[in-house]
Amino acid sequence: MIALVNIKNSRTNLEHDQKKESEIASNRKVIHLRVYRKNPKQGKSSHFDKFEVPVQRWTTVLDALLHAKGYLDNSIAIRYSCRMASCGSCGMKINGIPRLACYTKVSEIDENIITCEPLPNFPIIRDLVTDFSDFFEHHRAMEPFIHNPNADIVDKNSLTEFIQSPKDVERYLQSSYCIKCGLCYSACPSVGTDTKFPGPQALAQAYRYFADNRDDATQSRLDIVDTKHGIWRCHFAGSCSVVCPKGVDPALGIQLLRGHLVSFSKNDKKLAESRTRSLGKI
Amino acid sequence: MKSFKEDKIYWDSNRRENREGLKAWLNPSRYGWERISYWLQRLTGVFLLIYFVGHVIETSSLVDGKDAWNAMLELTQTTWGHLFLILVIGTSTFHSANGIRLLFTETGRGLGKPGRPDYPYSPVSLNYRQKSGIWIALILAATAMLYGANILFAGE
Numbered sequence: 001m002i003a004l005v006n007i008k009n010s011r012t013n014l015e016h017d018q019k020k021e022s023e024i025a026s027n028r029k030v031i032h033l034r035v036y037r038k039n040p041k042q043g044k045s046s047h048f049d050k051f052e053v054p055v056q057r058w059t060t061v062l063d064a065l066l067h068a069k070g071y072l073d074n075s076i077a078i079r080y081s082c083r084m085a086s087c088g089s090c091g092m093k094i095n096g097i098p099r100l101a102c103y104t105k106v107s108e109i110d111e112n113i114i115t116c117e118p119l120p121n122f123p124i125i126r127d128l129v130t131d132f133s134d135f136f137e138h139h140r141a142m143e144p145f146i147h148n149p150n151a152d153i154v155d156k157n158s159l160t161e162f163i164q165s166p167k168d169v170e171r172y173l174q175s176s177y178c179i180k181c182g183l184c185y186s187a188c189p190s191v192g193t194d195t196k197f198p199g200p201q202a203l204a205q206a207y208r209y210f211a212d213n214r215d216d217a218t219q220s221r222l223d224i225v226d227t228k229h230g231i232w233r234c235h236f237a238g239s240c241s242v243v244c245p246k247g248v249d250p251a252l253g254i255q256l257l258r259g260h261l262v263s264f265s266k267n268d269k270k271l272a273e274s275r276t277r278s279l280g281k282i
Numbered sequence: 283m284k285s286f287k288e289d290k291i292y293w294d295s296n297r298r299e300n301r302e303g304l305k306a307w308l309n310p311s312r313y314g315w316e317r318i319s320y321w322l323q324r325l326t327g328v329f330l331l332i333y334f335v336g337h338v339i340e341t342s343s344l345v346d347g348k349d350a351w352n353a354m355l356e357l358t359q360t361t362w363g364h365l366f367l368i369l370v371i372g373t374s375t376f377h378s379a380n381g382i383r384l385l386f387t388e389t390g391r392g393l394g395k396p397g398r399p400d401y402p403y404s405p406v407s408l409n410y411r412q413k414s415g416i417w418i419a420l421i422l423a424a425t426a427m428l429y430g431a432n433i434l435f436a437g438e
């Protein structure tokens with residue numbers, strides 16, 4: 001008796017599964033994935049490979065690429081990790097625009113051919129994988145950490161607490177959401193021609209630490225960006241803010257920082273600075 | 283630690299590899315109105331620079347006497363001369379109007395405040411005020427060109 005019930009159940013399950021399968025099959029469509037291929041180490045010139053990939057409503061470009069890599073050509077080089085727009089490693093040019101492959105659904109693109117190319121403005125390591133050393137150097141040059149002798153953890157007993165109001169936090173919060181994916185750097189026309197220009201990502205970080213009232217390096221932060229190839233090379237094309245997947249709005253940070261450089265905007269007297277001064281450390 | 287600028291790797295020639303180069307300046311599509319404004323500001327700026335050089339050459343013909351000056355003026359009385367002047371009117375109107383907008387925005391005015399970004403993120407720096415500024419500059423330029431064309435061609 002029990003066995004019979006089980007058989008009956010598994011039958012209905014099977015029917016149900018078959019129905020689901022056919023539903024999924026009717027939703028499924030096939031797209032053409034055009035993938036940029038280049039292996040500089042082998043000295044071969046670049047070309048595009050075409051793959052037919054089945055997709056569904058929820059398939060991301062990264063899923064499609066991984067399908068191609070898994071079943072059609074395992075030599076495609078892709079970099080990815082989190083698959084959820086958090087690690088910043090899957091940036092590439094998708095149908096002409098820098099985007100995160102894991103954050104772009106195939107259905108969003110609304111074209112039957114999806115072209116994946118490496119991010120422009122980054123040297124190509126292989127296929128879709130690009131070299132971020134330069135980009136990170138620019139980021140590092142902004143000294144992306146809080147400068148504050150009072151917050152130095154060397155002497156725990158003299159640590160000072162810095163209480164920030166929600167308003168204080170909102171001045172820099174969005175800039176701190178940057179995942180260093182390089183999409184903005186790739187979209188920027190000034191980066192396109194000037195290798196010494198720090199680019200939107202780095203400049204947004206310069207603003208992020210400038211606007212943080214725990215930081216006391218106000219003047220030196222301005223000096224870092226106020227150079228011949230520095231912040232003045234931005235012409236507010238705004239493309240960085242268009243492509244940023246995290247809502248950082250680098251163009252905003254850059255213009256606000258420039259407002260401070262030309263002394264049009266007043267910097268609220270920083271908590272950190274006044275404390276450092278009172279301790280005689282500036 | 284070596285400073286960023288002393289780092290030799292940074293200067294390696296392959297750092298230039300895969301840069302978009304002039305293509306990034308010359309292709310205004312793909313990124314919206316602000317990119318178009320950037321492209322037009324540069325294009326009209328370069329055009330005005332060329333016009334300015336031509337203008338100095340034209341007016342300096344005055345030192346060669348009245349005939350030379352009149353011969354120069356004749357050039358602007360042709361159809362092509364008119365079309366060129368209409369272009370000067372349009373580019374200078376757009377460049378000045380959009381230029382004044384940029385003077386504000388590029389010093390942090392009219393952009394809005396940084397805040398807590400929520401999905402779907404819409405950057406405050408690319409706000410409606412900025413877009414309207416660009417459209418106003420374009421409409422002013424078009425109006426000025428129509429007005430100029432009316433005077434130049436109707437006056438014939």
Ligand code: HEM
Nearest residue numbers: 234235236323324327328330331334377378381382384385
């Ligand atoms: C009312 C007069 C003018 C104003 C308010 C103005 C303002 C501006 C502004 C704000 C920019 C943009 C800078 C940037 O992209 O960051 C610009 C660009 C430029 N202007 Fe003007 N300008 C004026 C007249 C002229 C004239 C008469 C010339 C030519 C002789 C000229 C040549 C240029 C050039 C070549 C550019 C492109 C540079 C670039 O893309 O950065 N401008 N102008």
Ligand code: SF4
Nearest residue numbers: 178179181182184244
């Ligand atoms: S600012 Fe935005 S686009 Fe640029 S690196 Fe950071 S997250 Fe990516």
Ligand code: FES
Nearest residue numbers: 082083088090102
């Ligand atoms: S895989 Fe991490 S951001 Fe796309």
